[in-house]
Amino acid sequence: MAIILIGVGATIAVIAMAGLAIFTIKKNKKRKYSTVQQTEDIHLTNVLEGPRQLIKHRMCSSEAEVWPQMDTMLPEVYNLICANTFFVLHELLRIQMISLPVFWEAYEKIDNPSCSVFIIAHFINDGEEKCQGLLNMIHAGQDMQTQLLNTLNYADKCSPTLNPDSAHPDIIVSGDLKTATWTRNPQPYCDHPDRFDYWIQVMSRENFSSGCHCWVVNVAEVESHRVGVVYGSMQRRGRANACLVGFNSLSWCIRKLNNNLAVWHDKQKTELDVNKHPCRIGICLNYDAGILSFYNADNKMLLHTYYARFTEPLHAVLHMWNGSLTLEPADDN
Structure with missing residues (x-):
């Protein structure tokens, strides 16, 4: 009997100690929250x-x-x-x-x-x-959606052309310089300092150093892609990050890979939550204001906006795998 009473007493003691510990923790948490709140208020006042x-x-x-x-x-x-x-x-x-x-x-x-x-x-x-x-x-x-629509109202609706001298040998550039197609048969391009020799990429002939411009890339016929803008000074030779769109400070892009959509800049990725992948991606560049927006060109819904101080002329850029990408003018309305 004595053993049972001792056991019951020990159990009650343990429960009491646990209750006291929980009370103390809650009290300390409340005190900590109050201290943090006071610190924030003091900081804001200062x-x-x-x-x-x-x-x-x-x-x-x-x-x-x-x-x-x-x-x-x-x-x-x-x-x-x-x-x-x-x-x-x-x-x-x-x-x-x-x-x-x-x-x-x-x-x-x-x-x-x-x-x-x-x-x-x-x-x-x-x-x-x-x-x-x-x-x-x-x-x-x-909001940023309104900002995009306002910008599209006055932006130059352009359609850049591709620079064949920058095209990786696994890219065929169409005669009108609007479509880049991935091929299993490397093209006999001449050596050129502008040419990408490892990453399957191609840049536009035109560059943008002022004003507001927007264009569209048809991505419906490609398995994976990166589309965006790059400085002309981005490296072209080798497999380093310095040559891959979105993996350096000189480029910005939106990427589709394994049915995932994300934007990339300087190796920093932001996943995009979309119900359906767009077939046409719009790119809106307000160079002077430092705004770069990617949007669904079919419904003009914003996908992502970057804010940056651009310091060099920017080119449109395409990166692809197994398919074709086509540059198109942005819609007028």
């Missing part, structure tokens, strides 16, 4: 101290409603810009609310928080009208 001082200065000299509104919404405005910095920045440039020099000054800030504070301070300093314009744009809830 980050926004400069803009708040600018707003207070404006409120002393103006009774415009925008200043108390901006003061109240400041954390929300900051967080939104910080989470979508490059999109907001490009939208502001598109609707001409900032100049190109201001755009690049903001773009080159070391991180999103610094860039966000710079944008907010710039608009506060610019006055009531510009600050109200920033709030209106944020309220409008623009």
Whole structure:
């Protein structure tokens, strides 16, 4: 009997200790969350101290409603810009609310928080009208799909031609320079410094160093592909990453492989979640604004957008396996 009582007592003790441990863990978690939240609040207060001082200065000299509104919404405005910095920045440039020099000054800030504070301070300093314009744009809830459709309305609808001197020997370039076809019989091309000698790729003759241009690649007749843009300075010789589209800092592409769709830049992959693979991929390049978008050309739905500061002329590029890729002009509407 004594043994049983001892056993029961031990069990109760274990349960009590476990309950105390769980209570302690929950209490510590709550305390930890509270500490993190306080740290975040303090950080936000410190980050926004400069803009708040600018707003207070404006409120002393103006009774415009925008200043108390901006003061109240400041954390929300900051967080939104910080989470979508490059999109907001490009939208502001598109609707001409900032100049190109201001755009690049903001773009080159070391991180999103610094860039966000710079944008907010710039608009506060610019006055009531510009600050109200920033709030209106944020309220409008623009998104990257809208950005694409707006860009397509004024972009140059072009159709680049292929450069046979850049074509890998396993590629046949059509007479109109629009279609690249993979072949099992290597072509007797002459040696040329522009030619890819390992990766089955071909570039366009034309390059783009300014303006806004879009074109379409018909990918319905190919098993796997990479289509995108590259700097003309990208290496052509050998099997190194420096020569493969999407695997270096000089190229951007969308790739289909094993029924998966993804975008690649500098060996960084972003998987795309699509219900059905597009038969025609549109490429929209706004060189001056640093926007490169891939979209489904059949329904104009955005697939992915890159934001970058382009420093060299860009060429269209095709990489394929077992099939054909054809360059087409983008649709007018």
